[in-house]
Amino acid sequence: MDRPAVTVRLFGALYALQKERGGPTVLEVELPPEGVTGAELAGMLDLPLSMIEGVFCNRTVRPLGHQLMPGDRVAFVPEGTPGPHRFFLGLYAAGKEGVETEKTPS
Amino acid sequence: MREILRVNMSTLTISKEPLPEKWARYGGRALTSAIVFTEVPADADPMGPDNKLVIAPGLLGGTSAPNGGRLSIGAKSPLTGGLKESNSGGTAAHALGKMDIAAIIVEGVPADKTVAYALRLFPDGKVDLVPRHDLKGLGTYETVAVAKGIEASEHRYSEKVSFIVNGPAGEMGMKAAGIAITDPHGYPNRFAGRGGLGAVMGTKGIKLIAIFEEGLKGKEHADKDAFIAAVRKFSGALTTHAVTSQALPTFGTNVLANIINEAGGYPTRNFSSGQFEGVDGISGETMREITVERGGNVKHGCHAGCVIQCSRYYVDEDGHYITKGPEYESAWSLGADCGINDMDTVAALDRKCGDIGIDTIEAGVMIGVYMASGKIAFGDGAAAMAVLDEIGHGTDLGKVFGDGAEATGLHFGVKNIPVVKHQGLPAYDPRPIQGIGVTYATSTQGADHTAGYTITSNVLAVGGTVDPLKPEGQAALSQGLQIATAMLDSLGFCIFVAFAVLDMPEAFEAIHEMAAAHTGDEWDADALMQLGKETLTYERLFNEHAGFTNADDRLPKFFLEEPLAPHDVVFTVTDEELDSVHSFVPEVAAQLGIK
Incomplete structure (x- = not known):
């Protein structure tokens, strides 16, 4: 039986950071059955929260307080996404919400 | 005192006139749209003598306003049939601004359709129009290479010159043709691409506009100290926001x-x-890695005064320049939309589009539609290049391709043609x-991604x-x-300044402070928004006069009927909501005294 995990992608400055570290930019990360928040997962990967504006969970932008569950598809988006997409995709809202709220899984 | 430079191609005469007082607060898109609304009959043939090509720097063009060197080109669009403003970087806007030229209006058509002209603007204010048969039919890169040396040596000016160049597609009147503008290094890689304005330039018989910049000084300000202070405030915001x-x-x-x-x-x-499984091959992250590895430039501005520096040069394996680093929309249109996942292939297609003078977005969408017809396979980069070659050679089939995605889709019986107001959709599925x-759906410009960026508190509230x-x-x-x-x-301004302004109120203040200090007029946040509303009102009313109705503000039906993976959703915004977007137009039209 496969161990519970999420697939994590890193974009932009986070991609560059991971490359500097010599690590992969697409990772499989094991999670506890109850999941972890985006902020906690970032901590597990040693990604500075100050660099992250939002986290995609199954292709929808969530704030870093969102609970990520095993089997989810995850991507961390750094600060600085250009275009109106910061609004249209919800990145602006996610960045403002930060890690303080939303502890429920999608 | 800003002036309008009027060039009549029917009489081959040039004149200057003061900018009318009613447009004293206008520059760039506001001015091109106001002029087209006022001087071009809405029912004019876009390819005929009544259409006019209007070229205008922004109100702050020629100043040191950070990222304030964008150029607007307007006309009745051969592609959409509506009023078009196509916006570009490059060095021409600041050069025109320094010459105190508010707009160039090119009107009429030459009696001899075989002649190619160069319009030349000199630092001492002299302007002339000369035949340049040697440039006819040349690609944009070769045009600049030939013209640069000759013009500079003939007039004993340095090579500090901005060029606005039409490619072969525009000369042949193709509806997807754009207009190239040279960047600070002299490459014609900045583009007023959308809406077929290259075709309008082609009907005017103008191959090239050369703007000699040697000795030109920056513009005077009503309050120099206040302007410099606002520039510093604005620059500080741009250089600190993520x-x-x-x-x-x-x-x-x-x-x-x-x-x-x-x-x-x-x-x-x-x-x-x-979702495109090959996105890694054409992403910005990959493009940077390839470019750095090959020794290419990965950070420069497309015009003087740009502090964002998002431009880059894509180079071959030997480090030789191929094209500008393809922008997001170009990498998408010539990549994912065509199923192509190789950056070198995308860059080659981008260069080809630039050289023949065709809009990269329209070209990629067109090729995607052609691939959907089954005539060539998705992912076939060589076949995509062959399509562009057909355009460049002006074959019968190339003329179909050169008229864009809708013309190609109709010709080959494709069911799903992603266009609004006859213009191909850019790189975001609605x-x-x-x-x-x-x-x-509702943009006055047809399907246009740049019709939507902001700095208002309303957007911040809703956008959250x-x-x-x-x-x-x-x-x-x-x-x-x-x-x-x-x-x-x-x-x-470059639209990318908006995103610093969103989170930094002092940056928004700096914009109207720059406008006020430069012009001596009163500008505040409300006045800035009024400028935007007036611009859209000219465009909206022109389109109404040209026959557009609310029915034209709709997406193609397949976006409403065919769910898109992976979210499996369709577009669900109601017609009533779409029709509410321009609710302010009647009030603003009354304020302007136009109908």
């Missing part, structure tokens, strides 16, 4: 590829999927990103709550975005 100081300078606009793909809104293979769908998959709030968000974009286009 959008304008990190992502764009490092990865360019193509940093969006992975993000939009992850959101499921990256149109793939003629808008048949929202089903999982409903807000951009509202902008596509919308769900990209749901219709609620999207019309209000799009309205704010379109108004703000029109304002920035009119001042001459």
Whole structure:
């Protein structure tokens, strides 16, 4: 039986950071059955929260307080996404919400 | 005192006139749209003598306003049939601004359709129009290479010159033809691409506009100290905000590829999927890695005074320049939308589009539609290049391709043709990103991604709550975005400044402080938004006079009927909500005294 995990992608400055570290930019990360928040997962990967504006969970932008569950598809988006997409995709809202709220899984 | 330079191609005469007082607060898009509204009959043949090509720097063009060197080119569009403003970087806007030229209006058509002319503007104010048969039919790069040496030596000026160049596609009157503008290094790689304005330039018989800059000084300000203070405030914001100081300078606009793909809104293979399995091959991250490895430039501005520096040069394996680093929309259109996942192939297609003078977005969407017909396979880069070759050679089939996605789709019987107001959609599928769908549907420009960026508190409030998959709030968000974009286009700002302004109120203040200190007029936040509204009102009314109705503000039906993977959603914003986007137009029209 496969161990519970999420697939994590890193974009932009986070991609560059991971490359500097010599690590992969697409990772499989094991999670506890109850999941972890985006902020906690970032901590597990040693990604500075100050660099992250939002986290995609199954292709929808969530704030870093969102609970990520095993089997989810995850991507961390750094600060600085250009275009109106910061609004249209919800990145602006996610960045403002930060890690303080939303502890429920999608 | 800003002036209008009027060039009549029927009589081959040139004149200058003061900018009318009623347009004293206008520049860039506001001015091109006001002039086209006023001087071009809405029912004019876009390819005939009554259409006019209007070229205008922003209100702050020629100053040191950070990122204030964008150029607007306007006309009645041969592609959409409506009023078009196409916006570009490059060095021409600042050069025109320094000459105190508010706009160049090119009108009429030459009696001899075989002649190619160069319009030349000199630092001492002299302007002439000379036949340049040697340039006819040349690609944009060769045109600049030939013209640069000859013009400089003939007039004993340095090579400090800006060129506005038409490619072969424009000379042949193709509806997807754009107009190239040279960048600070003299490459004709900045583009007023959308709406077929190259075809209008072609009907005027003008191959090249050369603007000699040697000795030109920056513009005077009503209050120099206040202007410098506002510039510093604005520059400080741009160089500290994450959008304008990190992502764009490092990865360019193509940093969006992975993000939009992850959101499921990256149109793939003629808008048949929202995710592209080959995105890694054409992403901004990959483009940077390739360019750095080959020794290419990965950070420079497309015009003087740009502090964001999101431009880059894509080079071959030997480090030789191929093209500008393809922008997000170009990498998408010539990549994912055609199923092509190789950056070198995308760059070669981008260079070809630039050289023949065809809009990269329209070209990629057109090729995607052609691939959907089954005539060539998705992912076949060589076949895509052959399509562009047909355009460049002006074959019968090439003329179909050169008229864009809709013409190609109709010719080959393709069911799903992704266009609004006859113009190809850019790089965001409107089903999982409903807000951009509202902008596509209702934009006065046809499907246009740049019609929506903002700085208003209203957008901040709404933008903090919308769900990209749901219709609620999207019309209000799009309205704010379109108004703000029109304002920035009119001042001459790059739209990317908006994102620093969003989070930094002092940056927004700096914009109207720069406008006020430069002009001596009163400018505040409300005045900026009014400028955007007036611009859209001219465009909206012109389109109404040209026969457009609310029925034209709709997406193609397949976006409403065919769910898009992976979100499996359709576009659900109602017609009533779409029709609310331009609710301000009657009031503003009354204020302007126009109908």
